[in-house]
Amino acid sequence: MMSAGMYPFMFAMALKVNPISLLTGISHAHLQVYHQATCILSLIFAIIHTAVFVNAPLREGGMNALKEVWFGDFISYWSGTVAIFFMLWICLSSLGVFRKMSYEFFVVQHIISAALFLGFSFVHFQNLLDSHIWLWATLGVWLFSIVARSLSVLMSSNFFCGPRATVRVLTQAGKGLDLDQDRPDEFLRLSFITPLRWHAGQHVYVRFPGVYPWQAHPFTCMSIPSFSPHLPNKLVLLARVGKGITRQLYDRTAGHGNEHVPNDEKVSETNVATMSTLERSPEETTGTSVDYIPEKHIFQEAGVPFDQHTREITAYLDGPYNHSYGLGIYEHAVLFAGGSGITFCLPQVTELLHRSLSGYPILTKTVRLIWMVRSFDLLRWIQPELRQLDDLIHRSGLAVRMDVYAYRETVAYEDEHVHDFMYVHHAQRVDVDAVIDAEVSKATEVMSKTMCIVSCGPKSLIALVGNKVSSLNAMMAMGKLASLRDVRFVPEQFSF
Ligand SMILES: Cc1cc2nc3c(=O)[nH]c(=O)nc-3n(C[C@H](O)[C@H](O)[C@H](O)COP(=O)(O)OP(=O)(O)OC[C@H]3O[C@@H](n4cnc5c(N)ncnc54)[C@H](O)[C@@H]3O)c2cc1C
Structure with missing residues (x-):
């Protein structure tokens, strides 16, 4: 029961949208350590519980007594064995060394194992001492997170019809003779026009359905939302190029040739810039726009340099997360x-x-x-x-x-x-x-x-x-x- 009582907390602290973060403002990223600790505690209690149930018949009547007990309450025993196996697997496969081998494999197997673990727990608990209440609470927390995240993705992508993300890369930067390095620093600059609002220090998860649809990667918001809540916001992300999805995006964009921002985006950016100027108070309009800096200015006004490559790509945003x-x-x-x-x-x-x-x-x-x-x-x-x-x-x-x-x-x-x-x-x-x-x-x-x-x-x-x-x-x-x-x-x- 002590192990079961931890399930809702254990699951909640792993989920991006969860009641603990909503109530305390502590982001899921900072709750990870508590998620891991409750999993280990829960496993320890489950092992103690199992050891007692195995040890008692063994001590009293040896293997035959154990067999008798096992087959006498077969469903309870085999489902419990499978559940504890999954618990053990989940804890071991979450060790940093395995997580780093392949993060995506870790995520996929972790979710499948957690779902199976919950399913076998339902069978094993048989609602003894009303224990299913913990499992329903766990399921409720999980479903709430899925629904809330799905709604957030739908809204941020204007129901999958919103503008596409602009990805920019520099391919030649850093190759000057004055630099003590043989490779340029490889980065991606991603920009989105989105109805989402966020605070400095928060991050969003980005999914590129045309590249790896099953992966969502976190990136911290580098821009701040527009001054007026009625205007769309420009979200800018800066991503260091690694070996996975960021490398794919870099290579696809770098191979795409030098492109200018498409006309329709220029028109919409101009509209937004004009609107934001009109809506601001007179003293604000005297300064340069702080709300909206068109992306086309990224490398000064002189046009797109030879080493900048741009590409438009479909991306869905999920977030923002983290406390500011x-x-x-x-x-x-x-x-x-x-x-x-x-x-x-x-x-x-x-x-x-x-x-x-x-x-x-x-x-x-x-x-x-x-x-x-x-x-x-x-x-x-x-x-x-x-x-x-x-x-x-x-x-x-x-x-x-x-x-x-x-x-x-x-x-x-x-x-x-x-x-x-x-x-x-x-x-x-x-x-x-x-x-x-x-x-x-x-x-x-x-x-x-x-x-x-x-x-x-x-x-x-x-x-x-x-x-x-x-x-x-x-x-x-x-x-x-x-x-x-x-x-x-x-x-x-x-x-x-
Ligand atoms: C809260 C948060 C905010 C971040 N903000 C930024 C940012 O603003 N700019 C930036 O350059 N990087 C940021 N990162 C790191 C960024 O998410 C990873 O570098 C990126 O996901 C790697 O993608 P990849 O497939 O190219 O990497 P790979 O080269 O395949 O992997 C490199 C490492 O990235 C981590 N990683 C891979 N996939 C994920 C994932 N889906 N979720 C979490 N970690 C993963 C793993 O530890 C892996 O070992 C942030 C990470 C977190 C957790």
Whole structure:
């Protein structure tokens, strides 16, 4: 019964839409560890239960007594044996080492095994002590998630009739002689016009029915939704090219030739841009549009460069998921992004500035964003977002500084479009401790009490920043951090 009582929680914490996330705001990604822990606990209870039922007849009458009991209540015994086998298989096959071998195989077999496990549990429990109540609750949680996600996909794709995703890749970037690298950084920039709304720090699952229809991949939203809730939103995702679906998309797009944005998309983008200008208040219309930056500006106005390839592809969105941590409740914010981790950090700064301009009360005095990249290629990928940030910074007056460290570049960054809030460093890595110490002393100088430190990128970066925050908290506990009373750490890793 203790094992069965955990089933609804165990399943809920594995599902993207689940009552626990809806009630607490904690995303399913952060509940994974509890999902795994409840599975293991549930398995331990099930093993104890099985051991007792096997051991008692064995001790009292040996193998013959066990056989008698087994065949006397055959349905209960064989269904229980199969159920515990599936439970054991589910726990073993979920170990990181197996998950990494093939993530998609893991997902498919995990769902099938869980369904079979639930089915055999129904047979095994026989509703003794009203135990089916836990199983119906589990089924209810699962069905609720399926229905909610299906509705979300239908709505975000305008019932499968919405515009297709625009995929962009750069094929030649990073091949300059000044760069200490033999391969370019390979990324995809995906953009969608969607009725979905989201917050900075949230991610969506993208399914490409024409490539791998059974796979849905999570990517963090790099843009922020339009200012007016009545306008469609432009969702931009930046994906590092791996070996699976991202490689397929890259190869298909790179082989597609250099294309311009199709005319119908240009028309719809112009319409949206015009509408957003009309709907904004006079003081807002004086600035550059913060709502909508047409994708055709991605590599300046000079037309599509020879190394940019574009393709339109059908994609369905599912989401958004994850809790959003508003930076506005902290007086100082320091964000560390490594490579594609910028998709988690940059929109948080943009959203903060957007909020401050909309009259939303925010406490933030300074923001420091540190971005570690291999080469300057990635800067080209986020030009529209940087222009938007530049515009917002100048209009809001908030102190925002961004440092970009390109550790494999040997020559300094030269770009006429470099913004005054950006400091680009080449051939060096960031000293995390020094940056945090500098920000802490700035905060204590102005007698601030709160600071938020965000880190998204490789495990090593998150560990480095996390350790520093731990030592700051230890110092704070000993009263050595002057006015600072709260240093919050928000880690985000792009894996489960
Ligand atoms: C919450 C979250 C947000 C993310 N945001 C971004 C982002 O903004 N930009 C970005 O570049 N990457 C992001 N990622 C990582 C991205 O989802 C994976 O890199 C992508 O799914 C890999 O696809 P692939 O088939 O090309 O990879 P492969 O090269 O085949 O696999 C690389 C690794 O990616 C992971 N992976 C593969 N498929 C999935 C899947 N369906 N779900 C989860 N993990 C998977 C596995 O650990 C695998 O070992 C995010 C991941 C998570 C969990």
